[in-house]
Amino acid sequence: MGIRIRAHKIEVDTEKGTYGVDLRYKTKGLTVIRAENSQGKSTILNSIIYALGMDAIVTAKHNSYLPFAVRKEIDTENGILPVLSSRVFVEIENDSGEIRTIVRQIHDENINYFKKITCFDGPILTAEKITSHSKQDFHVRESGSATQKHGFHSWLADFIGIELPEVEKYQGSNTPLYIECLFPLYFIEQKAGWTNIQNTMPNHYGIKNAKTRALEFVLGLDIAKTEKQLREIDSHISQIKQDWANEIESTNKLCQAVGAIAEDIPPTPTNSWPPTPSPIPVIDNGTGEIERLSDYIEKLVHNLDELETQTIPIIKDSINSLEESLRKKENELLKLEATIRLSNSLVEESEENIALMEQRLISIQEDIAQTSDVLILKRVKGNAAEHLSRDVCPTCAQSYDGTLLTQSNGIAMTPEDHLSLQKEQKKTIILMLNNEKRMLEAKSLSLKERRKDASRIRNEIQILREDLVSDGRAPSIEAITKRYSLKSRIGELQSTAKEFRLLMARFGDLATLYNKRLADKKKIKKGLSEMDSKKLNRFSELVREHLILYGFKSFAPDRLDLSPITYHPEVDGLDWYYDASASDNIRAIWAYTLALMELSQEFSLNHFGFVIYDEPRQHSAKKDSLRSFIEKASKIGEAGKQVIIATSEESVEIEAAHKGSTWKLINYGETEKTLSLLSE
Amino acid sequence: MNILKLISNTKYVYTERPTPVAGTLRTEWRCAIILLILDTVCRKKKSSLFKLHLFNWSLKSNDNAQIVINILKGEVKPYVATIRFDPYLIRALMYLISTNLINRVGSESFSLTDLGQQIAGEMLSDDELFIREKYMLSSLKAGEVSEAHISKLFKVGSRGH
Numbered sequence: 001m002g003i004r005i006r007a008h009k010i011e012v013d014t015e016k017g018t019y020g021v022d023l024r025y026k027t028k029g030l031t032v033i034r035a036e037n038s039q040g041k042s043t044i045l046n047s048i049i050y051a052l053g054m055d056a057i058v059t060a061k062h063n064s065y066l067p068f069a070v071r072k073e074i075d076t077e078n079g080i081l082p083v084l085s086s087r088v089f090v091e092i093e094n095d096s097g098e099i100r101t102i103v104r105q106i107h108d109e110n111i112n113y114f115k116k117i118t119c120f121d122g123p124i125l126t127a128e129k130i131t132s133h134s135k136q137d138f139h140v141r142e143s144g145s146a147t148q149k150h151g152f153h154s155w156l157a158d159f160i161g162i163e164l165p166e167v168e169k170y171q172g173s174n175t176p177l178y179i180e181c182l183f184p185l186y187f188i189e190q191k192a193g194w195t196n197i198q199n200t201m202p203n204h205y206g207i208k209n210a211k212t213r214a215l216e217f218v219l220g221l222d223i224a225k226t227e228k229q230l231r232e233i234d235s236h237i238s239q240i241k242q243d244w245a246n247e248i249e250s251t252n253k254l255c256q257a258v259g260a261i262a263e264d265i266p267p268t269p270t271n272s273w274p275p276t277p278s279p280i281p282v283i284d285n286g287t288g289e290i291e292r293l294s295d296y297i298e299k300l301v302h303n304l305d306e307l308e309t310q311t312i313p314i315i316k317d318s319i320n321s322l323e324e325s326l327r328k329k330e331n332e333l334l335k336l337e338a339t340i341r342l343s344n345s346l347v348e349e350s351e352e353n354i355a356l357m358e359q360r361l362i363s364i365q366e367d368i369a370q371t372s373d374v375l376i377l378k379r380v381k382g383n384a385a386e387h388l389s390r391d392v393c394p395t396c397a398q399s400y401d402g403t404l405l406t407q408s409n410g411i412a413m414t415p416e417d418h419l420s421l422q423k424e425q426k427k428t429i430i431l432m433l434n435n436e437k438r439m440l441e442a443k444s445l446s447l448k449e450r451r452k453d454a455s456r457i458r459n460e461i462q463i464l465r466e467d468l469v470s471d472g473r474a475p476s477i478e479a480i481t482k483r484y485s486l487k488s489r490i491g492e493l494q495s496t497a498k499e500f501r502l503l504m505a506r507f508g509d510l511a512t513l514y515n516k517r518l519a520d521k522k523k524i525k526k527g528l529s530e531m532d533s534k535k536l537n538r539f540s541e542l543v544r545e546h547l548i549l550y551g552f553k554s555f556a557p558d559r560l561d562l563s564p565i566t567y568h569p570e571v572d573g574l575d576w577y578y579d580a581s582a583s584d585n586i587r588a589i590w591a592y593t594l595a596l597m598e599l600s601q602e603f604s605l606n607h608f609g610f611v612i613y614d615e616p617r618q619h620s621a622k623k624d625s626l627r628s629f630i631e632k633a634s635k636i637g638e639a640g641k642q643v644i645i646a647t648s649e650e651s652v653e654i655e656a657a658h659k660g661s662t663w664k665l666i667n668y669g670e671t672e673k674t675l676s677l678l679s680e
Numbered sequence: 681m682n683i684l685k686l687i688s689n690t691k692y693v694y695t696e697r698p699t700p701v702a703g704t705l706r707t708e709w710r711c712a713i714i715l716l717i718l719d720t721v722c723r724k725k726k727s728s729l730f731k732l733h734l735f736n737w738s739l740k741s742n743d744n745a746q747i748v749i750n751i752l753k754g755e756v757k758p759y760v761a762t763i764r765f766d767p768y769l770i771r772a773l774m775y776l777i778s779t780n781l782i783n784r785v786g787s788e789s790f791s792l793t794d795l796g797q798q799i800a801g802e803m804l805s806d807d808e809l810f811i812r813e814k815y816m817l818s819s820l821k822a823g824e825v826s827e828a829h830i831s832k833l834f835k836v837g838s839r840g841h
Contacts, residue, residue, distance in 0.1 A: 370703025394778040404768040413698040
């Protein structure tokens with residue numbers, strides 16, 4: 001787990017040849033780059049960050065933080081020359097010894113897309129012989145760079161050998177902890193890097209407590225896992241709540257089918273089941289009064305028994321009442337049929353709307369797929385993008401907007417904007433479609449009910465007519481049918497009551513599961529594990545050791561401890577850096593970042609194994625502090641880690657410190673530019 | 681309040697808003713599709729203008745694709761659909777000629793250049809790109825997409841067939 005920077009090259013093409021630097025770093029140990037201020041130290045170090053696509057820790061904009069010399073004009077011994085194109089190469093190695101060379105364009109007059117990183121499979125800069133290597137293109141600093149197959153940062157995480165944890169965003173959703181969020185611990189930038197620990201944390205990702213999350217990950221604390229477990233349990237609990245709501249819905253449906261209502265079902269899972277009052281089905285008994293379903297069934301059974309004791313009447317005796325009923329039923333049927341015609345046309349209208357919207361949805365989805373292809377093409381597909389996606393017409397060299405339409409149609413929307421517009425439209429259509437579907441369901445349901453009613457009445461009319469035209473001495477079919485339908489209604493209600501009991505058992509299961517998860521949640525020990533505390537104690541010990549070594553003066557270092565919440569140093573429970581002197585600020589950042597790396601030798605951490613320091617322009621730490629810092633860094637480095645320091649300390653001083661030591665010194669003379677002529 | 685006065689005293693500023701353009705009308709999409717057609721369903725990477733029009737129309741939507749597949753497989757007659765001859769196809773072809781990705785052969789045929797073939801190959805091997813389009817093109821057999829077969833199917837008066 002980890003990476004080292006083996007070599008690094010900047011190429012700046014001008015009309016008078018290629019300028020740049022070509023450096024080798026110690027992969028196990030310390031490399032010091034010494035140059036006067038404004039000779040281009042930061043150019044060198046920032047370009048490493050740029051090549052790794054970590055520019056987010058410096059700026060939200062494109063390459064603007066890289067100096068003029070690599071993107072506009074370069075000051076050379078041949079005078080000031082305009083930059084035609086420029087790029088940076090970085091050769092990296094991971095712990096398994098795999099070597100890759102990555103290239104990123106900084107400036108090019110002919111292209112304006114710099115979010116592409118090309119990765120060569122092997123050492124390009126340090127290879128003795130030139131051999132060909134397979135290459136792959138990635139995109140960076142775009143949505144998906146950290147998650148998609150072609151995203152550079154998802155590749156980089158694989159290469160380093162880490163799996164980034166899921167963390168919570170301010171809006172509540174989860175996101176992987178972006179690799180850029182770890183870099184403020186590995187790269188101390190010249191300007192913002194020295195104000196505070198992890199000061200260059202990019203905040204546009206909206207990650208909640210990003211600094212703490214990053215430290216927890218780098219320190220490999222168990223507390224991060226505990227938090228994850230808690231989140232998992234929470235999501236299971238909300239799943240149970242969802243299932244509960246679904247069961248309520250099916251219970252309601254079951255009851256509604258026979259005209260009953262389920263009463264007293266708690267809307268959310270309960271601690272014990274059955275709850276009091278326990279849920280029961282109730283029903284309108286036909287007179288507008290609500291009654292328990294079981295009581296109602298009993299009553300119907302009683303009615304049926306009573307009917308069965310009576311003899312079936314013969315037609316002759318009831319001819320008047322039969323005629324009266326027939327007239328009533330016929331009227332009822334006429335009204336009902338009119339309503340059916342109306343609801344039928346409503347259903348048809350609804351179906352037509354749905355068909356239209358579905359068609360529109362399909363065409364939007366197709367357009368989204370096609371526009372996405374355009375974007376993928378533009379993004380990383382080397383040759384294809386270069387030839388198919390141009391800003392100027394290949395024939396007349398005038399600028400054009402990338403569409404086949406006549407150019408007088410106004411400005412064309414960029415594919416990115418078009419895609420987000422279509423996605424919004426898709427959302428709207430889906431919303432409308434679901435709404436319409438729900439309405440259709442309701443309409444069809446009521447139509448179905450009406451039709452059922454109509455057919456029942458028709459049946460009754462037929463029976464009445466049959467009775468009226470048949471032999472006066474025959475038994476009344478109407479009376480027989482009445483008994484029969486009462487019997488079948490009883491059967492229907494009884495099976496509903498049985499089904500209802502089964503559903504209640506399911507609620508019981510869910511309640512048990514819910515209580516179990518709640519108990520699990522309580523069992524998880526919140527806070528730091530034993531190992532966590534051990535690590536953090538040793539960490540603060542190391543920070544104190546380093547502080548003493550570098551001559552920290554603002555407080556007695558033994559008053560300093562690590563905050564159990566932010567893991568940053570604090571004095572008597574308070575932030576220290578407001579009160580510390582500027583030079584002590586620098587010492588504290590040296591101490592914290594270097595101690596973190598030293599800690600990774602004693603414990604298993606997720607540390608990448610390198611730190612880069614770009615010394616502040618107005619550095620104010622004393623010479624002997626810097627000297628002890630360099631010695632310490634070199635010592636930690638020799639044990640297998642990489643440290644790169646850029647400084648403007650006087651040449652003589654550095655040379656003196658370097659005498660007899662093992663670290664590597666790259667020293668630029670007082671008037672020597674870091675970017676020099678590489679080839680004519 | 682005098683509304684008329686208020687309105688006439690107000691300065692108006694008009695900003696031109698960009699108009700949405702469908703994916704199929706973007707140069708990258710259309711040109712990429714033409715390269716794929718020439719590379720996958722054309723013998724010697726060469727095609728007549730009519731065949732390009734036919735496949736160009738077929739790749740615009742799933743429905744179109746299904747119709748063309750059915751026609752070429754002989755399952756339905758060509759007159760079931762109106763195949764649109766899209767004028768933008770010509771623009772895309774012009775673009776491809778001037779970027780040296782295709783050549784014009786004779787009066788009505790076009791063929792891939794080496795560079796065009798290379799790009800088509802890259803796009804074919806990328807499994808994130810043009811998934812649906814590549815599937816459609818690969819679901820046809822060589823005989824079903826030959827120029828002779830197509831011109832026989834679409835010959836005027838071939839209704840009886």
